[in-house]
Amino acid sequence: MRYLGKRLEELRIVDFSPEQEGKIYFGAWVEIENDEGEQKTLRIVGVDEIYDHHPQNISIDSPMARALLSKQVDDEVEVITPLGKKLWYINTIRYEKPENSAN
Template identity: 35%
Template sequence: MDKVPMTVRGEQLLREELDRLLKRRPEITQAIAEARELGDLKENAEYHAAREEQGICEAQIRDIEYKLSVSQVIDVAKMPNNGKVIFGATVSLIDADTEAEVTYQIVGDDEADIKQHLISVNSPIARGLIGKEEGDEVSISTPGGVKEFEIDSVEYR
């Protein structure tokens, strides 16, 4: 089984979500018990809703437990800062066309959120940056065409 890279923050968020879901289990069980007391289960909407919620909750718990079991947590804060772009690095780029600066952190697939400037290690931009160094100019093929960037800085936080 291949390990999937994950940042320390990503693991922490998954564990928090797992804790929240595990705390919901008894509440859902209680809701099912209360709905059962109302009588005929065939026409009991509360019972069916509680059972559906239980199924969703259990599926989410299994999904998170699986993700945690196959993850390889990488703490980039403990890496020596040699200016190379690696998994977990925060990279500041300058767009060669517009001179606009953008910063991304390269994270695992499940952690990616472009609105928070977290890009998947498997994204075109991340793949084009991995292994490069501060000061390098890179051409990256994106769905919108080829983009030219200069790597302004690389941080491991």
């Protein structure tokens, strides 16, 4: 309870800003694809939100999110993983939940 009380003091709502249009920032839903045709839909969230059992949520502090920030559709994103570098391409960016998304 003490931990949650302290976290509540630090929380703030981050609203969409028109300057974000077309670029990836906090709260964005991003569809990415690699050369093998693997596709992922991810949402960049705060560290406290990744534990909500939403496999699409990634922490803003993760290597993937840091690589995606400020990028646009059709940009290439290089992500350093434990298995080496992976290259992803950005297909879509939106700030509303995709209609075909689970949950």
